[in-house]
Each structure stands twice: as structure tokens, then as C-alpha cells.
Amino acid sequence: MSTKALPPVVDADTWRRELDALRVREKAATRELDAIAAQRRRLPMVEMPDYTLEGADGPVRLVEIFGDKPQLIVYNHMWFPGEEWQCPGCTGLTSQYTRLEFLDNYDARFVIVTQGPIDEALAYKRRVGNKMTWYSTANSSFGSDIDAPPGGGFGVNVFLRDGDTVYRTWHTNGRGTEQLSHTFPLIDLLPYGRQEVWQDSPDGWPQSPTYSRWGGSKEIAAAYGESGA
Template sequence: MSAETVTAPGKPPVVDAATWRSALDELRRREKAATRELDAIAAQRRRLPMVELPDYVLEGEAGPVRLVDVFDGRSQLITYHHMWTDGALWQCGGCTGFTSQFTRLDFLDNYDARFVVVTNGPIDEALAYRDKVGNTMQWYSSAQSSFGADVDAPAGGGFAVNVFMRDGDTVYRTWHTNGRGTEQLSYTFALIDLLPWGRQEEWLDSPDGWPSRPTYSGWLDSPDIAKAYGKEPE
């Protein structure tokens, strides 16, 4: 193997093809081990027990709707709980950006499943905001229900993801996550993490000289999402 060529700070060293291939193979072993561990985690998730829920009523575009009817005939339902502040001009930039990714969800039909947004905000405000930022998902409000609080997404709380299963008119809660647990649903971080500089956030374990900036500072904010997908920011 040849010696590494010193490069400018913030750039990987330059090596010959054989040295690069050897380093890639070493990393690949860890990547494959992580893939197998994710498979094992998914297998454990499929074996989780579930808990029966009350007959919640949410608010949708057409008015009150039972939680069981949010499934729209499917057997499985994923809900993203969007952080919300009543009357705010712009809602959480992270939630707005995260949910903007999901412009095509029809593939879930083949899996007897649906994915929707639920917020604790008033339904009229929620739908207006959805349209403002160009979001294409179906939105529901739990403002008149204890649903959000009961599934670990209370008013004034953080974002969350929940998964439910329907058996006839009975709904069960099967899984929940929040915080960085939601990253597995996002393609944005997966793409950015492939880059030599990664997310470029100050908490990362990166080589000396790598670009670094405050956490979240590279994220698009809600007005940016509206400009790209919805209406021009006011």
C-alpha cells in the first residue's frame, strides 16, 4: 500500500486505489453488521405486544372522524405528530421539513397501511398551514381529544411517531418513537451522512479541519419549505 498523500484541512487523504478499497472493505463490514442489527431490531418490533385504545374522535377536513376511520379501510396506520403552537405564523421547521419529504405514499397501499399527520392545533389552522407549506399528506387534529397526550405527543410537547393496528372497529397501539428515533423514516439524513463532510454539525465525531457549524443551522426552516413547495413566504 502506498503512503497517504497529505491534503488540505477538511479533505480526506488521497491514497492509491488498493488502499482505498481496503479501507472501504473494512467500513463495509461494519455497515453490513449494522444492517443485520437493524433486521434483528425490526424482527423484535414485529413481536411487540400491543395495547387496546379507546374510541378516539379526531378532526379531519370533512369534520369529526373516529380514529378507526382514519385508517381509511387499511389495517395499519402510522401517525406523525407535528409540533404545534396555536396562532403561530410558522410552525416547527424540523417537523415541516420532515413531513415535506413524503410526496408519494401510495406504495403503502400494497402493505395495507396509511401514513398521516396529526397535530394538536385547530383543524382549520392545521389545514391552512399544510397548504401554505405545500405539504401533500393528510392532516388531522386532536385538539378536541386526549389522543395526542395519551400517545406521548401532548400539546406543547415534542414530535413523535406512533403506529397502530385495526381489527374491525378496535384500534391497538403497536409502536412509538420520538427524537432521533424518527430519523429512520427520513431519507435526508441518510443522503447527507454519505457525504465526506456529513451533517457538518458541531456534535459530530469528525476529523480535525472538517467544516462544522451549530446543530440545526443547515436545516431548511418553514419559510424555506414554503418557498420550495408551497406559497412564497409573506
Template sequence: MTEQTTTSALPPVVDLPTWQAALDDLRIREKAATRELDAIAAQRRRLPMVELPDYTLTGPDGPVRLVDAFDGHSQLIVYHHMWSDGAEWQCGGCTGFTSQYVRLGFLDNYDARFVIVTNGPIDEALAYKTKVGNKMDWYSSSESSFGADVGAAPGEGFAVNVFLRDGDKVYRTWHTNGRGTEQLSYTFALIDLLPWGRQEEWQDSPAGWPKSPTYSNWLDSPDVARLYGPNGTP
């Protein structure tokens, strides 16, 4: 954890009109960013799509076709969780990232579903889900090439893919990885509002602001299990 506040890590103190003027100046950029995100979303809605083969995944009750993972919905978001077979703890970033999704019922109104797919064996995946208190539905692609075919091969990084179902046909409509997944997280949005931000070394912050190595303040997998697992104390 980073050190707590010091007298050198404080914004300058000004009168109300000066503060309001600075906020109004920032608001211009914030509004421009909002409009740009709207334009990006509009372009995303106009993307073409590619038809996928009839993949078979493995769910809690055994083999399941990809089309059935939609559970009757027309749209499906998949988070591809990094996995190392047999490891006690899986990727801390993926574990922490997906731990925030505990109420996904609102997606029903949009004819959509959000699930996790990992390349790990389903028994290991479900045990890990319980261990860290994850609330999402998990599937395994260990018996198919699905992960590799959509940018999340075994031994590689995490990713997000979005799919559209038309009858029994499934189409891939969008993909991202790396920091592209941040738009799905409320945690970064909250932290970025704070005066000190993420406090990571790479960020552009005023002199004297708290700094720490990248990722060092993130919850690691054991932290998530301690907070949200079966014996957690949130």
C-alpha cells in the first residue's frame, strides 16, 4: 500500500470562484470526452460481424453449445479469464476485475448475458469461482479452440468478446483486451475521481503526489478470497 497523505500531497487551496473556474475548464474536456465516447459507441453499433463455428464449451452440467450459453438471449458478453492449470491462485487482475460483477440481472432488459469463459478445466474453474466468491456464470473452453480463435488462447492474456445470436447461428461482433477492458469497470472510474488518482508510477500527477509501482494497490487473488470468499469478511 502507498503511504498516506503528506503536506506535499495536497492541491493548492483557492477561493470558490477560482475553484469553480478551474472546474468549468475541466468540464469542457469532460463533456468532449463524453461526446467522443458516444460517437465511438455509435461506430461500434455499426461494426460488421463474423459467423462462428458451432463451438462446444463445458458448463457446470457438462458440454454445452456456445449458442446455448446465451441462455435464450440474443446478445452475450464474454470475459476470458486468464488461467494456469493447477495453480493455487489465478490471475489477480482477472480475479479482482470480475469480482465486482454481482448483480447482472439488469442485462435481461437488454436481451443480454455476461459470463466468464476460461481455458481451464471446468472442475478447477468452478472450485476457484467458489474460493474467491465470484458470482458470475463460468464455462470452460479447455476442450475446444474457442479461446484461441477469439483472441484468448491458453497461456495468453485476458480478453472481452461480444457475440450476437440469430437462431442457432452465433456471430462475433466486438473484441478488446488490455486496457480496453477498463470501460467495463466501475473501480477505475471511482479511483480516477480521487485527488491522487490511481497513484501509479506511470500516471501524470503533480510533484509530491503519492506514487507506487503499477498494480501494487490492486487486490490480488488471495485478497479477493479473503474479502468475498465463503469465509470472507467484507
């Protein structure tokens, strides 16, 4: 990329003052996120029915997906029947999760659930190089009941298990899933940011149509999938 758009050049003392002023806002945002997390920990919860999903080894009850953990994070991956390449946003986000063992120390597990038939879902998982455990809700109302209906519905849900009883504790979708990504936080550190037209950037900054710089599912498969790395 070549551009003549550059931040102004200043002396080191001026740069430090500007950075310190920004740091005040950054620290305030961090404290606000801490407060939001505290409120999240105080949310009530709702009891879930005894759903049966499909896994690589056949039918599995929702409570069994927890394994020996009391907490479960579920990413609902969008699925469109008959499509070779599924949602690039979902494919890109979930491709980041290659090392989830750290969740063991926090008594939690993180899995993917999709509306696609399990055989097709597992084939897609291999094609794009996904490392997470996948389950299908094609023969269950589970997806629809947690705001991930057929033909759409990506998002994140969190569940808590008490014995054989499962409770839903939290949900988000849309841009709420950004907090689970490391890509956007890294990109947002860059002088040019995401370079998308909706962003508030100085005049002359490079900007492209929204989503145009995102990697497609086929690109992700080429990098991480069966025929890639």
C-alpha cells in the first residue's frame, strides 16, 4: 500500500503528552470493561431443557458437552445449506482459536455449534483447518432457542452446569463478538486502523468498503486447511 496520508510529525515531548492524554481514555475504558464484567457475573440465569445435539461420535446431550467442566462457551457458527464456503466472518473468527487448553484452569470449555448436518460440518471444519470441537443442532431446536436460527444466527452463548441441569447465563452477537477476537484489537492499534469507510479517520486516510479487507473462507482454508499449512 502506498499513501501520502501520514500522522503529523512532532517532537518527543509533544508526542508523549498526546499519548498520555489518550492513555487517560484507554484506562477509563479498561475500568468500564471491568465494571461490565462485574455486572455480567451478577446476571441471573435461565434453566435450559435437556437438548440432544450431534457430535462426531453421535448424539450427545447438552450437559455432556461440558465434559467435566461446569462452564461452557458456545460459538454458533452460521450455516447455509449447499454452500461450499460458509460465513467468512464466522470462519475467520473461529480459526483464531487454536490453543484453548488454558480454559482448563478456569473450569471451562469452548465449542462450536452449527445448524449444518454433522457430517458436512465436520468436513467443513477439516477443510478450513478449524481446531475446535464441533456439534450440530440440525435435528434440535437448540440453535433457534438460543438466538441462532437456521439460515443465519451467529453469536456466543455461555452456560453453567449444576449437576445435570444446564443454565444459560449470557449471550451476544453482532459486534459484541469482537471482544473475543484478537484480530480487531491488533488492527485497531495500527495508524490506519481497519481502513473501512465507516470508521472515523483523518482526511486522506486509506479507506475501503466494509468487509473488503477481510479474509474469505477460501483464503482461510488455503492457509490453515487440509491443502494449506
